[in-house]
Amino acid sequence: MFNPSLTTPIVAASVILLLSLDPFATASPIGGDAQRGKDVYQRCLGCHSLKINRTGPRHCGLLGRKAGTQPGYNYSKAMTESGITWTAETLDDFLTAPLKALPGTSMGYAGVRSATDRADLIAYLSTAMDGTVQCK
Amino acid sequence: MCAPQSLQLLTELKAETRREPFHDSAIFHTCRLAENTHFSEASLKKMEKSMFTEFMTNGMTRRRAIKTVGATTLSAAAVAVLGGRDALAAGATVSAQDVSILNTALGAELEAIAAYQTGAESGLLSNATLGIALQFQGHHKEHADALMKTVVKMGGKPVSAKASYEFPVDQLKSEADVLRFAAxxxxxxxxxxxxxxxxxxxxxxxxxAASILGDEAMHWAVLRHALGENPVPVAFVS
Structure with missing residues (x-):
């Protein structure tokens, strides 16, 4: 028998579930899938790597680092003077649209549109801390 | 002018293959490679053999074989410079952001040229693969040249190649490793x-930029094919 008092929470839960599956929905940059983030990171490999400075700076130890301070890399003035410290939140904001978040950055890249991709990417980057196997 | 060592190399190769002299353009081509790309003698010799084998096998003219390896079409450069000139001719302020993006791309292209150089000189590539690597390196040189000219045209200062690049050479133990690195x-x-x-x-x-993207995607597909992988694994790139 149809019982509205039971179906309402089910419908609500379904809507929440569907929203959570929308890759373009706003999502927390925390709690991403690091394994999947490794795949997303392939997009970055034209300019970046974990271990070495390339066209872009190295990413090992990025989380917690003050922006524009990786030794041996020639940053834009905008990045050096940004005052940003890289956290999941600041990275999420920057990666969404780098040139909007920080005009003058030399990262000429439109951004990672999907919130899920960004969260996964940040999760992967958070595993790449100095001293870890992938950063040696 | 051709460096003496380049001429010596050609002479040695002719003696080794017991064939008649190559077309004059081969000499110029070898000279250019020796003087501009700083290939080791071993690499040059290997490449010459590769082209000569192709000539004998497929009946290609020497001139055509050279073009296959060292394509020098100017279309990409012309298009890019035209792009820069259009921006100026329109009377609009040249976008500093556009110049910055072009310079970032130029930096990456210069790194790619060096990466292919490392692969070509690794001694790990077969003749056929070496020919592909050199062709792709030639494309990246064209991209870099076009980007550099456009940056200059737009009043920017183009970035230069680094004195040295750090590549994972200790992980390159086989042809597949080199191909995977390039891919x-x-x-x-x-x-x-x-x-x-x-x-x-x-x-x-x-x-x-989209035109260059298409070329890079073709490189990626060919390298994957050479690795025995699905050359076009996805319908959309990201």
Whole structure:
């Protein structure tokens, strides 16, 4: 028998579930899938790597680092003077649209549109801390 | 002018293969490679053999074989410079952001040229693969040249190649390793250009970037094919 008092929470839960599956929905940059983030990171490999400075700076130890301070890399003035410290939140904001978040950055890249991709990417980057196997 | 060692190399190769002299353009080509790309003698010799084998096998003219390896079409450069000139001719302020994006791309292209150089000189590539690597390196040189000229045209200062690049040479133990390394860079380049196309303020520059993106994607596919992998694994690149 149809019982509205039971179906309402089910419908609500379904809507929440569907929203959570929308890759373009706003999502927390925390709690991403690091394994999947490794795949997303392939997009970055034209300019970046974990271990070495390339066209872009190295990413090992990025989380917690003050922006524009990786030794041996020639940053834009905008990045050096940004005052940003890289956290999941600041990275999420920057990666969404780098040139909007920080005009003058030399990262000429439109951004990672999907919130899920960004969260996964940040999760992967958070595993790449100095001293870890992938950063040696 | 041709360096004496380049002429000596050709003479040795002729003696080794017991064939008649190559077309004059081969000499110029070898000279150019020896003097401009700083290949080791071993690499040059290997490459010459590769081209000569192709000549004998497929009946290609020597001139055509050379073109296959060292394509020198100017279309990409012409298009890119045209893009820069359009931006200036329109009387609009040249976008500093566009210049910055072009310079970032130029830096990546210069790195790609060095990466292929490392692969070519690794001694790990078969003749056929070496020919492909050199052709792709030639494309990256054309991209770099076009980007550099456009940056200059737009009043910017183009970035220069680094004195040295840090590549994971200790991990390159086989031809497959070299191909995989190159494929990773090419795939990354596709993503980088894809990320640049939408943000160029001058849409002619976006078109040029898309043109280069297409070329990088072809490189990626060919390298994957050479590795025995599905050359086109996805319908959309990201």
């Amino acid at each position: 990773t860079l090419e795939k990354g380049a596709v993503s980088a250009y894809l990320g640049a196309v939408p943000i160029f303020q001058d849409r002619e520059l976006a078109k040029v």
